[in-house]
Amino acid sequence: xxxxxxxxxxxxxxxxxxxxxxxxxxxxxxxxxxxxxxxxxxxxxxxxxxxxxxxxxxxxxxxxxxxxxxxxxxxxxxxxxxxxxxxxxxxxxxxxxxxxxxxxxxxxxxxxxxxxxxxxxxxxxxxxxxxxxxxxxxxxxxxxxxxxxxxxxxxxxxxxxxxxxxxxxxxxxxxxxxxxxxxxxxxxxxxxxxxxxxxxxxxxxxxxxxxxxxxxxxxxxxxxxxxxxxxxxxxxxxxxxxxxxxxxxxxxxxxxxxxxxxxxxxxxxxxxxxxxxxxxxxxxxxxxxxxxxxxxxxxxxxxxxxxxxxxxxxxxxxxxxxxxxxxxx
Amino acid sequence: xxxxxxxxxxxxxxxxxxxxxxxxxxxxxxxxxxxxxxxxxxxxxxxxxxxxxxxxxxxxxxxxxxxxxxxxxxxxxxxxxxxxxxxxxxxxxxxxxxxxxxxxxxxxxxxxxxxxxxxxxxxxxxxxxxxxxxxxxxxxxxxxxxxxxxxxxxxxxxxxxxxxxxxxxxxxxxxxxxxxxxxxxxxxxxxxxxxxxxxxxxxxxxxxxxxxxxxxxxxxxxxxxxxxxxxxxxxxxxxxxxxxxxxxxxxxxxxxxxxxxxxxxxxxxxxxxxxxxxxxxxxxxxxxxxxxxxxxxxxxxxxxxxxxxxxxxxxxxxxxxxxxxxxxx
Numbered sequence: 136x137x138x139x140x141x142x143x144x145x146x147x148x149x150x151x152x153x154x155x156x157x158x159x160x161x162x163x164x165x166x167x168x169x170x171x172x173x174x175x176x177x178x179x180x181x182x183x184x185x186x187x188x189x190x191x192x193x194x195x196x197x198x199x200x201x202x203x204x205x206x207x208x209x210x211x212x213x214x215x216x217x218x219x220x221x222x223x224x225x226x227x228x229x230x231x232x233x234x235x236x237x238x239x240x241x242x243x244x245x246x247x248x249x250x251x252x253x254x255x256x257x258x259x260x261x262x263x264x265x266x267x268x269x270x271x272x273x274x275x276x277x278x279x280x281x282x283x284x285x286x287x288x289x290x291x292x293x294x295x296x297x298x299x300x301x302x303x304x305x306x307x308x309x310x311x312x313x314x315x316x317x318x319x320x321x322x323x324x325x326x327x328x329x330x331x332x333x334x335x336x337x338x339x340x341x342x343x344x345x346x347x348x349x350x351x352x353x354x355x356x357x358x359x360x361x362x363x364x365x366x367x368x369x370x371x372x373x374x375x376x377x378x379x380x381x382x383x384x385x386x387x388x389x390x391x392x393x394x395x396x397x398x399x400x401x402x403x404x405x406x407x408x409x410x411x412x413x414x415x416x417x418x419x420x421x422x423x424x425x426x427x428x429x430x431x432x433x434x435x436x437x438x439x440x441x442x443x444x445x446x447x448x449x450x451x452x453x454x455x456x457x458x459x460x461x462x463x464x
Numbered sequence: 465x466x467x468x469x470x471x472x473x474x475x476x477x478x479x480x481x482x483x484x485x486x487x488x489x490x491x492x493x494x495x496x497x498x499x500x501x502x503x504x505x506x507x508x509x510x511x512x513x514x515x516x517x518x519x520x521x522x523x524x525x526x527x528x529x530x531x532x533x534x535x536x537x538x539x540x541x542x543x544x545x546x547x548x549x550x551x552x553x554x555x556x557x558x559x560x561x562x563x564x565x566x567x568x569x570x571x572x573x574x575x576x577x578x579x580x581x582x583x584x585x586x587x588x589x590x591x592x593x594x595x596x597x598x599x600x601x602x603x604x605x606x607x608x609x610x611x612x613x614x615x616x617x618x619x620x621x622x623x624x625x626x627x628x629x630x631x632x633x634x635x636x637x638x639x640x641x642x643x644x645x646x647x648x649x650x651x652x653x654x655x656x657x658x659x660x661x662x663x664x665x666x667x668x669x670x671x672x673x674x675x676x677x678x679x680x681x682x683x684x685x686x687x688x689x690x691x692x693x694x695x696x697x698x699x700x701x702x703x704x705x706x707x708x709x710x711x712x713x714x715x716x717x718x719x720x721x722x723x724x725x726x727x728x729x730x731x732x733x734x735x736x737x738x739x740x741x742x743x744x745x746x747x748x749x750x751x752x753x754x755x756x757x758x759x760x761x762x763x764x765x766x767x768x769x770x771x772x773x774x775x776x777x778x779x780x781x782x783x784x785x786x787x788x789x790x791x792x793x
């Protein structure tokens with residue numbers, strides 16, 4: 136294996152419809168419950184990896200990254216070096232159009248693209264399952280940004296088995312995620328610290344136990360394109376994750392006043408016949424899931440809610456893919 | 465026993481620090497978990513019962529009550545008639561300074577006062593435990609408005625054992641409840657329907673299982689006047705109840721945007737050194753619990769939060785008591 140190749144890969148962010156919160160094994164980021172998501176077309180990160188550098192380095196959107204971010208990337212590269220059995224340092228260049236740290240899962244896209252670019256540049260042709268499992272080591276939800284379209288990640292208890300797979304391609308169901316951005320300031324609590332705190336909630340084990348059933352309902356709703364069934368289970372599952380967050384020690388209350396305003400508006404809209412439902416990740420932004428043709432109506436409605444500073448609309452996107460490959464193998 | 469006496473009793477509203485949500489037995493309103501509250505001085509209902517009427521009737525604040533409210537009172541009078549073994553119909557006159565249906569537990573004060581006035585007017589001298597158990601049949605939380613000061617209600621599984629008792633008198637700890645009124649419109653979901661829905665949440669049994677420990681922590685914090693310990697367990701318990709509500713089918717999301725704004729402000733204030741914590745009942749209002757001397761500061765802070773339409777401050781109050789007794793026994 137050479138150590139001087141370079142490659143560029145692109146991966147999309149994803150929105151979880153059944154949430155992953157809490158690990159059964161923290162070191163390997165083995166999730167405590169199965170999750171389900173779709174990739175977000177238009178919200179992506181492109182990562183270029185150049186092996187053969189003097190030290191691991193990272194630039195994000197043209198600027199040298201913080202020591203903390205660089206260390207996290209270097210740590211992920213070390214995991215790849217160790218598991219695939221090669222050496223060398225890499226210059227990593229990341230370009231993204233995702234607002235960083237705003238709860239739009241920027242790390243999922245970044246670590247999926249990084250994993251694909253780094254392995255490709257080093258001359259490996261990993262299959263999708265291997266790539267997804269490797270991406271998971273960098274960020275749990277990154278495993279789901281590797282396969283295409285609608286994606287499932289099981290709560291498997293070994294590294295090799297814990298990889299995502301596509302349950303349907305992007306064109307299976309023309310859904311949209313209209314994201315109401317409530318605040319673009321960085322999160323106060325990192326996702327990793329949040330996952331760690333999950334087990335301090337007296338409600339987490341009950342959430343985990345009941346997640347498999349919600350997963351099945353959600354998968355069935357997607358495969359049969361049943362929006363009413365999807366809406367009910369997606370909102371329930373989002374609420375269940377935030378229920379655990381707000382009963383952890385210390386409590387994590389990610390919702391802002393405008394988050395509630397949007398959640399209430401969404402349920403009112405649905406009551407009036409508009410197919411739309413909400414889901415929130417570890418942040419105040421509200422993801423409004425709806426059929427594509429409804430997206431303009433939702434966007435318009437969101438603009439009238441005080442506290443919504445911006446909206447972004449994404450359709451169902453594909454998986455991680457290589458853009459440029461200069462591996463010298 | 466005569467059936468023509470009359471009596472007037474007063475009872476206060478109460479605020480639960482450890483919440484009661486969900487019944488183990490619905491007919492007798494036997495709560496699924498122990499709860500802890502204090503009575504709210506200044507927020508009270510006075511009920512006059514005149515036995516010897518042609519039919520049960522109810523006026524509230526000078527106006528004839530709705531058929532639904534009248535039927536609920538008549539049903540409670542029937543329970544009293546049956547359990548204490550007497551007959552007759554009653555004219556019931558209720559005067560209250562509590563905003564009705566705004567989630568300030570108006571039914572607790574009403575059914576505590578009604579139970580005391582009705583039994584006294586009929587010539588019975590029930591002890592506190594008996595009165596509390598009887599009041600519970602009308603409204604679960606009314607059991608806690610019968611004893612004085614800080615009050616505990618166990619999750620007992622028989623009618624006779626399921627009564628509240630005082631764990632400390634009002635002067636034990638000079639606390640205040642500064643209530644941020646977010647909205648004064650009537651609740652969309654009655655408390656009874658809410659209690660029924662609790663078991664549809666996948667998190668309710670975990671909440672119930674962990675409630676006994678929170679109860680013990682809260683009781684200890686009250687008895688030792690440890691505000692930091694009180695704040696942590698009170699907010700956790702409130703969040704745990706709302707976690708169950710928002711994961712019920714259909715979900716109950718009682719929080720409004722301003723509720724979140726107040727909750728976030730309260731935790732910020734506490735972080736800055738002001739002893740205050742929040743708790744919310746089945747409604748959007750936020751009860752800010754703090755030492756009496758801090759109440760003016762909290763009231764002032766609340767007035768600057770958009771969406772807070774009014775504040776009310778209550779100190780720790782006494783139990784239900786007779787004001788006028790014209791029983792002819």
